[in-house]
Amino acid sequence: MTQPDTSVPPPVNISHSIVKDATFIQHNNINQHHYTRSGERPGYMRLLENVAKAALHDSIHVVDPPKCHPNTRVAIIQNIHDWTLGVDAKVGSKPILWLKGGAGAGKSAIARSVAERCSDEGLLLGAFFFGAADPTRNHVGRLVATLSYQISIVLPEFRDMVAAFIEDDPLIFDRSIKTQFSTLIVRPLSAILANRPTASTATPRLIIIDGLDECSAVNSQQDLVLTLQEVTNTTTFIRFLVCSRPESHLNSAFSLFRMTPILHCLFLDDDDYAASDDIRLYLEDTFKQIKEEHVFKNALPDPWPAPEMVDILVDKSSGQFIYAATVIRYVDSPRHRPNQRLDAIFNLRPPFKDLPFTELDALYRLIISKAEDLPAVLDILAFPALYGAYHAEAIEMMLQLEQGSVEVLLADLHSIVTFSWEGVRFLHKSLADFLSEPQRAGDLYRDLFRVQLSHVARVISIFSTHCGQRTRILHSSQIYKPIIQVLSELRKPDNMKADYVSSDILQALQLFPSFEFLKAFIEPLFSSEGPIFIRFYFQYLYCIKDVVLALLLMNWSSDWAAHFVFAYDHLLHDPCYLLPRKLSHVNFITHFQQTDVEAFGHTMLYIIGVATSMDDLYYPYFDDITKISHDLMGNTEKEAIFAKSASFCLALLCDERSASQDAGSIYGIARHDRRKKRDHPWHWRQMVPRPPSLGNRLALIGFRPTLYMDYKLKLTRIRKALRNSIPYRYGDIRLITMREYFEVKSEPVPKSWPWWIKDERPQQWPLYIFLLDLLPHILPLAGWYEPLVDMCRKKCLSSLSQVWPKKSRRARQAIDNYLCRMDSQEGGE
Known part of the structure; x- marks a missing residue:
């Protein structure tokens, strides 16, 4: 590129310029045509050409930049500040701090607050804020130039030295990021510090790189991480604060063996840094400000908002400030009454034309759309959307995926989804709302109610497949969740029970081998997952008894013991049969030891319900199922059940071998x-x-x-x-x-x-x-x-x-x- 002619300087443009310490500083409109200070070195002007002005922490080119609300995020900011000063010897010895958190967790606001504080205290060398939507700062091309420019402001002697290096290599900005760091930051900085006395703790040393995940090229992100590691090996003076989402490729880069000794990680977890408390303070303060300053403040009811509304908003935020900030921006519209806008948030009134979560929905859509296998990812996301945290192994079993597939498929969604001992869960509770509303989710929408019914059918099929096996069904307590949730809905008054039955469920019920399944568990109450499932299974059948209970009777084939248990429990106890009192009660464990009836019969009573001394095991279904059984079956079906029951009785009564010892x-x-x-x-x-x-x-x-x-x-x-x-x-x-x-x-x-x-x-x-x-x-x-x-x-x-x-x-x-x-x-x- 042609070097500028500085012999005839044009008029000075001092737009957006300030004077600091008798030094003229121009932050904006800096280029070879408008920067006109007489005698400026060509190398430095070339540096200014490659500065990303919007990437500065105090740039005016960023509209409404995120900032920490007063008295919030105090603990995490202090933690970073102490690390910068090396207060803690163990943590302070690590020159790279990775601040990671989900989308909207407030990383950029924290980074700006740290930058402002450290700048005021003379600790900041420079900062670069990536932005995915800004072509001047969505790549690493201008990163080093922007940092080098800021260092030249903090350390004036740095300017001439870096200008000289650029003049020696005019194509430096076309070289690798590693070479640029070495030439434009490490070498001139080392030369300056070599001529200074031992640096004190107040010497500027912090460089902040925010939004690394918003750099457009994944390879560039990984290269930058490795470059920072090499820089810290070259000089012990610089400290890097890197802020990003926990994307999989960044997790891999920061997990390299060579990074471990020099890396300190902070995760924006609500439990560690009381994010919910900060969000509550932010909401209460801003609502108070709206009540005092809004143009329609006189129309607001008193009190407003209701305390429970604030509680719900805090819970929905899930420790992520973006949700609360989105709510406040929507409610604070000067063209509407704030109370009506807040009611729209809670669906207490129809939404306005400008939907409240447009910005948040765009973020969700952008992140989810990155997934390679979008249909499979949406199938997986339905589990935490419906049931909360759900184990990956259980999801793989439900969706018939290979082991480890869930983590691979969600590799690009770590900023909104996390893996923990609880399972796969959303970092944002509001993500479930997004996925369940077609107006918000658009082509990402799934009918979660129908998905849930397919899950119920799949649960029944899984346990049907595992019938008789002694192997443990992975995370079966997680697998029960679809049936448990459907049961909770069915027990609500006025629910249409037929809505909770699908063709898939009917097919699964018809194929489920009830007796064979129960017979496989010798200790049905306490030893295995099967009886726990069968309890929920029978409760579900009970709730939809008018639709499918008869199917239960058709699945026992010709097994005499099963028909005997059913005939005894639910047919003979009908008052019309006048069963004597001495025959009305039987303990299947003590009466039928070493027979097929022992496990099956006792489990049936335990599941379907007879009065026991353990109140928590009592389910009052016995009388209802007896009545329903009579109503659903014709005389021919009853006669067949009694015939097989009599066959069971006569087989034992005629068995001389079993009687010989007692005889x-x-x-x-x-x-x-x-x-x-x-x-x-x-x-x-x-x-x-x-x-x-x-x-x-x-x-x-x-x-x-x-x-x-x-x-x-x-x-x-x-x-x-x-x-x-x-x-x-x-x-x-x-x-x-x-x-x-x-x-x-x-x-x-x-x-x-x-x-x-x-x-x-x-x-x-x-x-x-x-x-x-x-x-x-x-x-x-x-x-x-x-x-x-x-x-x-x-x-x-x-x-x-x-x-x-x-x-x-x-x-x-x-x-x-x-x-x-x-x-x-x-x-x-």
């Missing part, structure tokens, strides 16, 4: 001769004319007074022991043979039945009695079911039936009546 003890008490009862236990009366009944015999009984106490021994009649026991706990009593008794008595003075008796194989005879009594109530309700018919015709009751002749006789009579009914139906056809 040995019982025969030892009753003095029955087992050798006389061989092949036909149904016809045992023909072989033993007058067998004694066990019910009225004296026997040693082991019983537990309460559920958690050891067994006690007592000589009493078995029928009396059963009659006096709590109905649903008579499985806790045991028959004890004299041999067993004397074995225990031979031990050193036991006070109770040994504790290990609880860990032995439970006796089956209490369950046997229960099923003998229950079978006559089920078979009359059962329809045609071929396995049941075959069992009734070919199998016989086990030898335990001989001990209770009356009960066995009633059971056999019910079997005969069922066969007669089935034969008559078959003949009628």
Whole structure:
């Protein structure tokens, strides 16, 4: 470029100029045509040509620059000031401070406040404020020239030296940023300081670089970070304050091994620096100012604004000043009443033509649009928008993404999204409002309600896929969130329940293997995630029972145990069936140990709800589901359920193998001769004319007074022991043979039945009695079911039936009546 002719200077333009310390300083309109000071060196004028005037911290070319409100951000500003002075030896030894924070956290306002304070105290060498929308400061091309110019103002002797370096290399501004830093800052500064005495703490040494993420080229940002590291290796005099969003490429650059020893990081976290308190102070002060100075102040109600409004605004700000500042700018419009504008913020009145969050929405749209896979990113953002913090692993499971995909897809959104132990969450709560309003989000809008229903369907499908597996479902407590939130909405009055069911949900319900899922968990209350999910699953079904509860009954296939539990819990308890009180309660754990019913039945009662001593486990769905089950099912469906339930009962009653161990003890008490009862236990009366009944015999009984106490021994009649026991706990009593008794008595003075008796194989005879009594109530309700018919015709009751002749006789009579009914139906056809 042609050097300017300084021999004939044109008239001086002193626009925007000041005189400081008898030195003429011109901040603006500085170029080779208008800077006319006689005798100025060409090199320095060339420097001025490359200065970005809008990048200065006190530039008039930035309209309404962000500034910290008085008495806010005090702690963070003081922290940076102390680092500049090296007050803390540990932190002060690190020459680079990275101040990072989300979009709108107030980084630039803090940087300007620090620049002003340090400039007043003579600590500032220079500052450069990047701006994405300004072509003069959205790149690194003018960074070094702008900093060098400011240093020349602070250190006058620097001017001639840097001018000489430029004259020696006129193309210096076309060289790399590293070379420019070395030539125009480090070398002249080092030469000046070498001729000075040891620098005091008050010597200017701070350079501020704000908005690094707004530099247009990512490579330039990373190169600049590495250049700053090399500069600090060359000289210990300069300190760099770098402010930016925590973009992924900057996180990577600042995380390099060579950066660790020289880098101190500060994150604008609300918890660390009480940003919410500062925002509250800012809102209260500015609202007070509006009430005192606004043109329509007399029209404002008193009090205004309501305290709860301020609380909500502080919460919505999420520690980010941009939200609060946007609200204030909107409310403070001189053409409108402030109270009406604030009502529009809270949707208490229709919005004005100028929407309140236009500036904030543009910021969100700019950041989100940077994502490479925008549809996938919007799918991910729906989770924190709907449920708050949500674990990345759970999102990947819900969206069927590869492990680690969430962090990769959100790499460009770190300024509005953060990762923590809580999961993926928004730095701005207002971002959820933006995504949920089509007028604001535009083409980024997703119908979050429909998305939530798809999440519910996906949750059901995930647990359906994991049915029977003992592997832990990652972050299942997070996976429940869609169902939990839908449940909270369903419980609100006047909600249309059909709105909370979609075709995807119906399909997932039809495919969900309820019984197989429950059967996979041996300890359903406390040991695994499955029963927790199934509680929410059943609660959801209960809430939408009028729509899909019948689906639950169709998913158990032909499993007898499942149908037995459902028939017992929800059909037999109907008053029309007159189930005796002694059969109305059963403890599935003590009665059905080592059977398929134990886990399934107990979990069903736990989930759907019967009264228990633990109030927090009680869900009053039992009576409703019983009634609804009758209403939704026809007679044919009921007959099929009762038939499969009877098959379950008869299979246990005819199982000689499971009865043999109990039979040995019982025969030892009753003095029955087992050798006389061989092949036909149904016809045992023909072989033993007058067998004694066990019910009225004296026997040693082991019983537990309460559920958690050891067994006690007592000589009493078995029928009396059963009659006096709590109905649903008579499985806790045991028959004890004299041999067993004397074995225990031979031990050193036991006070109770040994504790290990609880860990032995439970006796089956209490369950046997229960099923003998229950079978006559089920078979009359059962329809045609071929396995049941075959069992009734070919199998016989086990030898335990001989001990209770009356009960066995009633059971056999019910079997005969069922066969007669089935034969008559078959003949009628």
